[in-house]
Amino acid sequence: MEQPIPPYLFAFAVGELGYRDVGPRTRVYSEAVPAVLEAAAAEFAGTEDMVRQGERLFGDYEWERFDLLVLPPSFPYGGMENPRMVFLTPTLIKGDASGAQVVAHELAHSWTGNLITNKTNEHCWLNEGFTTYAERRIVEAVQGEEMAALNIGIGWRGLKEEVERFSDNMEFTKLRTKQEGVHPDDVGSRVPYEKGFQFLWRIEREVGRPAFDEFLKKYIATFKFKSIDTEMFLEFLKTNIPGIEKKIDLVLWTEGTGIPPDAFEPISNIYTRIVTLANEFKDGRMPGDDEVADWQGQEWELYLKNLPKSVEASQILALDARYRLSESKDYEVKVAFLQLAISSGCSQYQGEVESTLKEVGRLKYLRPLYAALVQGSGRQEEKLFAKRVFAEARDCYHPIAQGVVESIFSKHT
Numbered sequence: 001m002e003q004p005i006p007p008y009l010f011a012f013a014v015g016e017l018g019y020r021d022v023g024p025r026t027r028v029y030s031e032a033v034p035a036v037l038e039a040a041a042a043e044f045a046g047t048e049d050m051v052r053q054g055e056r057l058f059g060d061y062e063w064e065r066f067d068l069l070v071l072p073p074s075f076p077y078g079g080m081e082n083p084r085m086v087f088l089t090p091t092l093i094k095g096d097a098s099g100a101q102v103v104a105h106e107l108a109h110s111w112t113g114n115l116i117t118n119k120t121n122e123h124c125w126l127n128e129g130f131t132t133y134a135e136r137r138i139v140e141a142v143q144g145e146e147m148a149a150l151n152i153g154i155g156w157r158g159l160k161e162e163v164e165r166f167s168d169n170m171e172f173t174k175l176r177t178k179q180e181g182v183h184p185d186d187v188g189s190r191v192p193y194e195k196g197f198q199f200l201w202r203i204e205r206e207v208g209r210p211a212f213d214e215f216l217k218k219y220i221a222t223f224k225f226k227s228i229d230t231e232m233f234l235e236f237l238k239t240n241i242p243g244i245e246k247k248i249d250l251v252l253w254t255e256g257t258g259i260p261p262d263a264f265e266p267i268s269n270i271y272t273r274i275v276t277l278a279n280e281f282k283d284g285r286m287p288g289d290d291e292v293a294d295w296q297g298q299e300w301e302l303y304l305k306n307l308p309k310s311v312e313a314s315q316i317l318a319l320d321a322r323y324r325l326s327e328s329k330d331y332e333v334k335v336a337f338l339q340l341a342i343s344s345g346c347s348q349y350q351g352e353v354e355s356t357l358k359e360v361g362r363l364k365y366l367r368p369l370y371a372a373l374v375q376g377s378g379r380q381e382e383k384l385f386a387k388r389v390f391a392e393a394r395d396c397y398h399p400i401a402q403g404v405v406e407s408i409f410s411k412h413t
């Protein structure tokens with residue numbers, strides 16, 4: 001690689017690999033199993049279109065190649081943005097190109113994160129918040145405004161949950177955190193992603209999209225191949241958008257805890273319709289076949305995440321009998337459903353929970369499932385179940401995932 005960057009992470013992948021070319025600068029690699037390669041190539045066929053949209057929005061793609069490597073199910077993350085070769089979880093391959101959202105995220109890091117890097121982890125939002133914003137702009141360009149609004153809605157829900165999770169340690173609901181003596185894995189959360197996104201979206205709404213796009217391009221051109229911190233960003237913002245500090249409380253956004261009052265829930269037809277349907281479920285109304293006819297994974301995910309934390313077990317069973325969510329091939333849907341089933345006290349899904357925890361090692365699924373099992377209303381049986389499954393699955397998890405699950409156990413037992 002010609003481009004000099006600070007090496008803060010080394011990533012190795014070893015295996016018997018094959019590949020398919022899916023674009024002029026994109027090759028998809030995976031284990032050399034033809035069926036896996038074909039499915040991966042089909043899922044990520046739209047990658048070059050996204051790279052071009054990224055260039056239109058943020059300036060030239062500076063890394064020449066944008067290759068993708070699909071890893072085994074134990075990979076603990078959705079993706080990792082190694083320059084020139086992004087690593088991906090195989091759970092993105094669902095056969096409907098919806099995995100493109102994570103690819104859009106890792107691609108967006110080619111500008112924000114890899115070109116401009118946070119100086120330390122305390123300024124992580126400069127990497128992840130900008131990238132979440134850029135990801136949603138790419139999604140909007142290739143999949144439309146409604147899909148982008150759905151993503152924003154899922155993120156908004158996630159941000160509120162994270163702020164609750166840190167209610168005993170609000171320091172980590174700040175954008176700019178103090179992490180001396182803290183292990184980054186212990187405070188990893190959606191806050192830098194989603195609160196960072198909200199901050200940038202707030203600025204965009206204040207100045208208007210054309211002015212904000214111009215600002216973003218200038219920001220990237222000015223700081224590319226440099227490492228920066230929050231103070232440098234704020235200086236640059238105030239210089240290039242004079243008077244912004246009088247319109248937006250920049251100190252509250254960057255140093256305050258929780259969600260600022262001028263943060264914004266997305267408005268779109270589909271988002272509002274799904275959230276309304278979820279609220280009606282509390283009164284015993286289930287969505288009708290015609291209402292969910294065009295729903296795919298993300299619509300179901302948003303619906304399930306907006307249901308109350310625990311509802312009557314009989315309602316959960318009725319929902320599943322009708323829509324077979326526990327059998328979904330899409331892990332986002334399946335895990336959101338199982339999480340709800342556990343916290344509502346449905347014990348008939350233990351087999352499904354166990355096989356899920358043994359099939360995949362992605363933290364996005366392990367964290368909520370193990371947490372739901374051990375947090376339960378003190379049911380000892382579920383805690384013992386969780387411990388047995390972990391003991392049997394542990395060796396198949398990545399060491400980072402092992403540590404996260406162990407810390408969930410130590411916090412709740």
Ligand SMILES: [Zn+2]
Pocket residue numbers: 105109127128131
């Ligand atoms: Zn990221």
